[in-house]
Structure formats: C-alpha cells, structure tokens
Amino acid sequence: MSEIDPNNQPVQTSDVELRHKYWQENIRYVLILLAIWFVVSYGFGILLADWLNQFKLPGSGFKLGFWFAQQGSIYSFVLLIVVYVRLMSRLDRKYGVAED
Amino acid sequence: MSVQAWTFVIVGLTFALYIGIAIWSRAGSTSEFYVAGKGVHPLANGMATGADWMSAASFLGMAGAISFMGYDGSVYLMGWTGGYVLLALLLAPYLRKFGKFTVPDFVGDRYYSNFARLVAVICAIFISFTYVAGQMRGVGVVFSRFLEVDITIGVLIGMGIVFFYAVLGGMKGITYTQVAQYCVLIFAFMVPSIFIAIQLTGNPIPQIGFGGELAGDIGSQIAAGEQITLLDKLDGLNEELGFARYTDGSKSMIDIFCITAALMVGTAGLPHVIIRFYTVPRVRDARISAFWALFFIAILYTSAPAIGAFGRVNLINAVNGSYYSAETAAAEGVQDPKLIPEWFKKWETSGLLAWVDKNGDGKVQYRGKDGAQASAFAGAPVFNDESRGTHGERVVTNALNDDNDNELYVDQDIMVLANPEIARLPNWVIGLVAAGGLAAALSTAAGLLLVVSTAISHDLFKKMIAPDISEKKELLVARIAAAVAVCGAGLLGIYPPDYVAATVAFAFGLAASSFFPAIILGIFVKRANREGVVAGMICGLGFTAAYIIYFKFMGGSKDNYLLGISPEGIGTVGMAINFAVAFFVSNITPEPPQEIQELVESIRIPRGAGDAHELSC
Numbered sequence: 001m002s003e004i005d006p007n008n009q010p011v012q013t014s015d016v017e018l019r020h021k022y023w024q025e026n027i028r029y030v031l032i033l034l035a036i037w038f039v040v041s042y043g044f045g046i047l048l049a050d051w052l053n054q055f056k057l058p059g060s061g062f063k064l065g066f067w068f069a070q071q072g073s074i075y076s077f078v079l080l081i082v083v084y085v086r087l088m089s090r091l092d093r094k095y096g097v098a099e100d
Numbered sequence: 101m102s103v104q105a106w107t108f109v110i111v112g113l114t115f116a117l118y119i120g121i122a123i124w125s126r127a128g129s130t131s132e133f134y135v136a137g138k139g140v141h142p143l144a145n146g147m148a149t150g151a152d153w154m155s156a157a158s159f160l161g162m163a164g165a166i167s168f169m170g171y172d173g174s175v176y177l178m179g180w181t182g183g184y185v186l187l188a189l190l191l192a193p194y195l196r197k198f199g200k201f202t203v204p205d206f207v208g209d210r211y212y213s214n215f216a217r218l219v220a221v222i223c224a225i226f227i228s229f230t231y232v233a234g235q236m237r238g239v240g241v242v243f244s245r246f247l248e249v250d251i252t253i254g255v256l257i258g259m260g261i262v263f264f265y266a267v268l269g270g271m272k273g274i275t276y277t278q279v280a281q282y283c284v285l286i287f288a289f290m291v292p293s294i295f296i297a298i299q300l301t302g303n304p305i306p307q308i309g310f311g312g313e314l315a316g317d318i319g320s321q322i323a324a325g326e327q328i329t330l331l332d333k334l335d336g337l338n339e340e341l342g343f344a345r346y347t348d349g350s351k352s353m354i355d356i357f358c359i360t361a362a363l364m365v366g367t368a369g370l371p372h373v374i375i376r377f378y379t380v381p382r383v384r385d386a387r388i389s390a391f392w393a394l395f396f397i398a399i400l401y402t403s404a405p406a407i408g409a410f411g412r413v414n415l416i417n418a419v420n421g422s423y424y425s426a427e428t429a430a431a432e433g434v435q436d437p438k439l440i441p442e443w444f445k446k447w448e449t450s451g452l453l454a455w456v457d458k459n460g461d462g463k464v465q466y467r468g469k470d471g472a473q474a475s476a477f478a479g480a481p482v483f484n485d486e487s488r489g490t491h492g493e494r495v496v497t498n499a500l501n502d503d504n505d506n507e508l509y510v511d512q513d514i515m516v517l518a519n520p521e522i523a524r525l526p527n528w529v530i531g532l533v534a535a536g537g538l539a540a541a542l543s544t545a546a547g548l549l550l551v552v553s554t555a556i557s558h559d560l561f562k563k564m565i566a567p568d569i570s571e572k573k574e575l576l577v578a579r580i581a582a583a584v585a586v587c588g589a590g591l592l593g594i595y596p597p598d599y600v601a602a603t604v605a606f607a608f609g610l611a612a613s614s615f616f617p618a619i620i621l622g623i624f625v626k627r628a629n630r631e632g633v634v635a636g637m638i639c640g641l642g643f644t645a646a647y648i649i650y651f652k653f654m655g656g657s658k659d660n661y662l663l664g665i666s667p668e669g670i671g672t673v674g675m676a677i678n679f680a681v682a683f684f685v686s687n688i689t690p691e692p693p694q695e696i697q698e699l700v701e702s703i704r705i706p707r708g709a710g711d712a713h714e715l716s717c
Contacts, residue, residue, distance in 0.1 A: 023704055027624075030189050037185045041178045046357050049171075053347065060311030061329025066347040069174035070166075070405040071307060074181045074398050081188045081391040088193075088387060097707045099382045 022095040029087050033080050040076040045069035106531035107246045114284050114535045115261055118542070121280060122265030122273045130575050133270030134201040134554050135378040140275055142385040146392020148278035149376045151285065151543035153180075153367075153397060155231070156238025158404075159285060159540035164512030167408035167415075168473060170338070171349030174405075175356055175668075179363025181394060181401050186368040186616075188390035192377040194623045194703045196386035201378065202551075203371045203615060204559040210622040211630045212696055214564055219637055221559045223614045224371045227607045228548040228555075229588070231372075235545035236593025239538060245450055245517065246534035252594050258542060259590040266546045266553075267582045274546045275379060281539035286399060288536025291529055292519040293403050296410050299523055301330060310406035314413075322417050334409055337416050342505075343468035346409065350472055358669030365675055366608030369616035372547040375554075383706035411515035414522055419444060419508065420466040424455065424491040428462035440464060443521040452511040452518075454481035454496050459505070462491050467506040474504035481509050549589060553582035606648055609667070613640035613674030621682055626700045632686025640678025644671055 044052060049065030057067045092098035101109075127133040140148070158180070166173030198206055204224060208217025236255050243254025265273040293306045301309030302316035314323035314330050322333065335345040344350040351359075367373065376393075377386045422440040423429040429437030447453045455464055456476055468474050477498035484495045496509075516537075520529040557578035562569055569577070614637050621628035621636075648667045650656040658666075665673065691697075702708070 019701065019705060026704075033189060034185070037182065041182050041360065042357060045174060045178055046353060046360065050348075057311065060308070061313065061331050062311040063331070063347050066171055066174075066331070067311065069171060070177050071310070071402055073178050074402050077181050077185050078391070078394050078398050080185050081387075081394055084189055085384075085387045085391055089384060092384070092706055097705045099384060099706055099708075 018095055019097075022091065022097060025091055026088070029084065029091070033084055037077065037080055040068060041073040045073045101527060103527045103530050104247065106528045107534045108531075110528065110531040110535045111247070111538060114280075114539065117280055118261060118277045119264055121276045122269045125269050125272045125276045127268070127270035127272045127575075130201075130558075130571050130578065132272045133575055133578050134550075134558060135375070136270075136272040136275045138379060138381055140379040140381075140389075142380050142389035143392050144275070144279050145376060145380050145385075145389040147282040147396055148275045148543075149373065149389065149393035150396035150400075151278040151282035151539065152376060152547040153373060153393070153544070154285065154400060154540050155544040156235055156242075156537060156541035158400065159289065160238065160242075160513050160516050160537050163404040163407040163411065164515035165408075166405050167412045167515050168510075168512055169349065170344060170346040172351045172356065173408065174349075175351075175359040175363060177401055177405060179360045180367055181397060182360070183364040183367025184390060184394040184397070186364060187373065187377070188387055188394070190623070191368060191374060191619055192386040192390045193383045193706065195374060195619070196377050196380065197383050197703050197706060197708075198699075199378070201375075201558055202554050203374050203619070204555060205563075206622065207615075207618055207633075208559070208563065210696065210699065211618075211628075211633050212693065213630045213634065216618075216630060216634050216637070217559060217563065219634070219641075220615070220618070221555045223610055223641070224555045224559075225552055227370065227610055228372060228551045229592070230607045232545050232548040232552075232585075232589040233592035233596060235541045235548070236589050237596050238541035239545070240593055242534055242537040242541065246530070255590055255593040258538070258545070258593070259586055262542055262546050262549065262589075263583065263586045266549050266586065267579050270578065270582070271375075271379060271550055274543075274550055277546065278543045281543040282396060284539040285536040285543075286396070288532045288539070289400055289516075290403065291532060292523055292525055293407050295523045295525055295529075296414075296519060297406065300410050300413065306403045306406035306410070310409060318414070318417075322413060330409060330413060334413055337413070338468070341416070341420065341467050342470070343473070344471040346412070352664050355664055355666055355669055358665045358672045360669075362608055362612050362669045362671035362675075365612040365616045366671055367611075369611035369614070369619070370607070371555075371611075371615065372544075372551045374615075374619075375551060376547075407519070408515060411519065411522075415510070415515075416466060418522070419464050422464050423462055424457070424464060424493055425462070428491050432462070441522070443518055446521070447514055447518055448494055451481060451483065452514045454483070454509040455493050456496050456500060456507050457489065457491065457493070458500065458507050460490075465505060465507040467504060469504040469506070474506040475501055476504075476506045476509055477501055480511075545589060549582055549585045552585040553578050556581040556585075606645075606652075609644045609648055609671035609674060610641060612671030613644040613678050617675055617678040617682060621679070621686075623700070623703060625683075625686070626697050627691055628682060628686045629689055629692045631689040632682040632684070635685040636678040636680075636682025639681045640674040643677050644674030647674075 045068040049069055052065035053063040055064040057064055131137050162176055204217050204220035207220040239258030240251035240254040243249050244251045265277050294304050297306040297309040298304050299316045300319040301312045303309035303312050314333055335347055338346045380386050380389050418441045422438045424440055426439055477500045479498055481496045482498055484497045489495050520533055557574055561577050562574050618633050618637055647670045651667045
C-alpha cells in the first residue's frame, strides 16, 4: 500500500490505526449532528413546544414551538446535511481516504 | 381556452416529454436497469429522489391534512424530512460504498444468509406494493377530476406511461423522467402557493407570509381593519368554531413523538428511497445528493403548512355563515348577503364538499366539537341526485350525526385542488396542478415498481433461484417483472382495497422495524451477526405487524393503545425491539466470519467505491 497522507508520511505503518481514528472522528461528527437533529425536532418541535410557544420568532407572528415544528426543524435538517458533507469531505482528505 | 383544454394540452405535453426521455435513456445492461449505471449527477439524483419521494399524497393531500390537523400535522412535516438526515449521516454513503444493486443485497451479503435476504425481499415487495396502490389510484383520481374521464381509463393511461419508461429504461429511464417530473410538480405546487400568499399576506414567499400579518386583497378584507397575524386570526377562528387552536393541536405528546419517529425512521428504511443512493458515482456524491434531495423536498414541505393555514383561513372566511343560495337570502329580506363562492358548487358536484342544513337557516355552518373535528354525518357523502334540497344543494343520504352542529363535509384534497380557483388564477394554472399531481403520482409509482422488479429478478431469481443466469437473461426477467408489477399496481388502482389508507401506516411501520435496524447494525456494529439480525427483524416485524393488524383491521379500541401510541407510531417501538433483540442475540452467538468483518471495514472507508469488493483502501 503506497497511499500518502497530507503530512507526507506513509500510511502503511499504521493503516489499521488510521482507519480506526478516521472512523472515531466520523462517529463523533455524526453523534454531534444527530444531537442537534434531535433537539430541533423532538426537543423544540415536540417536547418543549408548549413552553416555547410563549415566545415568538423575532420579526414574525410565529409562536416559536410551532415554528420549529412546521418550519425551523426542516431548515435545520437541510443545514445539518450541508455541514456533514463539508466535515466529511475534509475528514476524507485528512486521512487520505477521499476518492479523488 | 377552457380549463379542460388547458389541462389536456399541459398533461399531454408533459407525457410527451416523459416518453421522449424514456426513448433517449433506454437501459442496455442490468447495471443501467438497476442503478442507472451509477452515473447520475448528485444534483439530478437529488431531484429524482425528491420526485420519487413526493407522492400523490404529498402533493395533493398533505397541505389539506395539515390544514385540518393544525400543529398535529407537524408529524408529517418533520417525519418525512427528518428521515433524510438519518439517510445522509447513517445510510447513504455506506450503502453506496457497498455498491451492488438493492437493499436485500446488502442484508443478504452482510448477514451471509439467504434467509435474511428472503425476509428483506418480502418486506421490500410488500412495502412497495402497499405504497404503489395509492399512487395508481391517485393517477386515476386526477384524471377523473380534471379531465372527466373514467377512473379506470385514467389508471390505464397512467399504467401505459409508467410501463413505457420503467420497462424500457429501468432505473436510468426512471431517474431522468423523475428529474423532469420534479420540475413539473414543484412549479405546479409553487405557482398557486405564491399567488395565495400574496392575496392573503401581501408577501410572495409562502414560508414568510405564513408568519406575517393579514394583508393583501383577501387578507385585509378578512382582517377588517384589525392588525392581526394570520396565525393569531386562525387560532381565534378555530377556537370560535369549537376546534382546537391551530397552533396547539389535540394529539398526546407521546403519540406525536412516536409517529414522528416512526415516519422518520421509516423514510430512512424505504427501499425505493435508499436505492436512489446507489445510482451516483462516488460516496461523496451520495452525501451531496442526500443534501440536494432534502433541499428539493424542503421547498414543498415548508410551503405546504403555509398553504394549509392559508387554505383554512380562506375556507372558513368564504364558507362559514354564507347563504347557499341568493334566493333564500332574498326571501329572508337580507340586504347584501354573504353567499358561498362559486367554487363551492363545483366541488360539491365532484363530491369533495357536501352540506346538510341541520338547523334549516339556509346558511353553511362549519363547526368543531370540544376542540376536535366533528363529522356532520357518518362517512364520505353518498348523494341522491334525483332531486335537490330546499336551497338547491345536493342531497346527502348518509345518517346525520346529531351530537354536533357541524353542517359541512370537506375532503382534505380540496386545499390543493381548489387553490387555483380560490385564488382566481387563470385556467392554465389549473391544468398545471393536474399535471403536477400526475407527475407526483407517476414518479413515485415508477420508483416503487423498480424496487419490486429488481427484488424479483435480482434478489430472488439471480441470487437465490438461478445464479448462473446470464446478464441478458436477467435483464429480460427484470423487464418482465416490471411489466407484471405495473399490471398488478394498475389492478390495485382500479379495484382499490378498502384498507389502502391504513396500509400506509403499515409500509412505514415495517420499514422502520425491519430494514432500518438491520442496515444500521450492519454498518456500525461489526459484531452484529446473522442470528442476531434475523431474530431482531422477526421480533420487530412481528410485534409491529401484530399491533397494526389488531388495531387497524380487527377493531381494537383506542383505549387499549400501548402507552397511548397509535398504530401509525408503533414502528418506533418495533424498531427499539428489533435493536434490543439483535444486540442481545448477536452477543451470545458466534461473531460474524472474518470476511464479513472485513466487508464492514471496507464499507466504512470511502476510497474505492468504484469497485466495492476490493477490500484495500
């Protein structure tokens, strides 16, 4: 195996370890993003919706809990995937496992 | 030009486009037939996924359903979008790296078991067929409402079109047709939405107008000089008429939670959605196309709740307290009476609206009861058209419900169907909505039929019955299977079983309690083995199916719901059971063979997606 990582060190010696680290970091990103995913939908949109409804989304007539349930959570989902795509592309390059 | 002429022209043009694309993108190999040769651009794949995902129900029914459910409708909005986050983060990139063609492929290979493969094949076929029946029906309904042809002929025309591009082009034909269908459906949904947003709130963007004050032509008339936001007005109207406040809803929190979760996880486990991520060239493209897919879906899914709210304000304002006929009002000496709008009678003719004058005052009275919907009479209206009612209305023969004051029956589909007329838009927009509804139904049907045909030709035939079959023969089998599946779906559309609506809960419940845990464990838990996952799938599926069958088909009473969770949400519990059993059994049985553990390692690393079987990275 002759893959070279960005620091110009041969990957060969610690290939298994490197894969392991790549996977660990990937899992960490996924867990953080899923925590946000849970909070904006199940948290703000459902569990805390009644409480949040006493506030309004600034500059609009939306009750906050209702807005998260019908609008905000969906916007957040789209953003979460954008962030994930970027983080993973960077991670792939860092560990030299990108496809190009 | 008349509405019908416009509809014929626009629907005809879109159909010609779909056929043209089908001819241009014929499939020449099994890889092209199953996964479009893995050469689809992520943006195109995103659009195709959007069209694949947004069905006749999303296009025609969802805004209306939310309109009646208010906050409770959020389960669909979050449930049917949040699943894409799970797909993007947990499934799509790894399944793309795995390569191959189908979901049962993954289950069968990862768990080195043809039994697991068979369970997956049966689930895939069952889920797809329950879903596709509704789509074909949707095609028939759109045809009959807009073009006044018989539902059966409508279904046959729809079958003909799908047959043409699914059988000829396979995944390749379907993908590029879906791209076109997405454009048609989103344009058809957004044009009336934008106009209605302007009329009610003075803001062309529905998502913003939704939270704004009543303004614009119709809006300021409803507000009558008051400075009030649309949602506050709607809350007030709902309360006044005896419904729950629009922004509060009436379902229990745990039920909302479980239904949302079951829909999300079900979305991520639906085979026709997952399979779309096999069609892009690289792992990175699978992630990117998950983004595009959700982006394109979100355009419709963030507009739909706005349309639901606008539609409800409009409906209550235009209909409640209005005289059905000018004669009645004149006879009572009312000066300048509020009359029902023109579209009311048109949709009454088609049976989407019905009115029974319970108190005999000649005015339409729309009411809820104790914070919930109240049906004026039992079931969908059955009309007797031999004579007309006192005020000239169609006569409903159903038994009236005396326990409430509601006089109005509204089919929820009307919110989208009648939108262009309510907003007094030109005739071509109505034709466009018809074409959009057809695009939504046909694109979803095609994606589902492809799953059925690949499950038969690839998973069942090639992998289990006749492994030595040549590629050319396999392609032929796939085409025959697709043809048979189209005919089967058409039959279900022409003779719909009564339980079609109930089976949607089934499709999601089964996807959530079978595929999702099996795939997640297959990627993230190396220790997960054949014994564990098969046991998990059987327990999860068995529990979910039993619960749904008991409460949906055997008359189980709501009072016996487990923790108050309705059958729509029980897939969440089924999924938890599946995970728990799979985990436990995996840990007390031998670990998976070495080559499977290496397969898992290779799935986790993007490099080398072109050839999924090479284990080096």
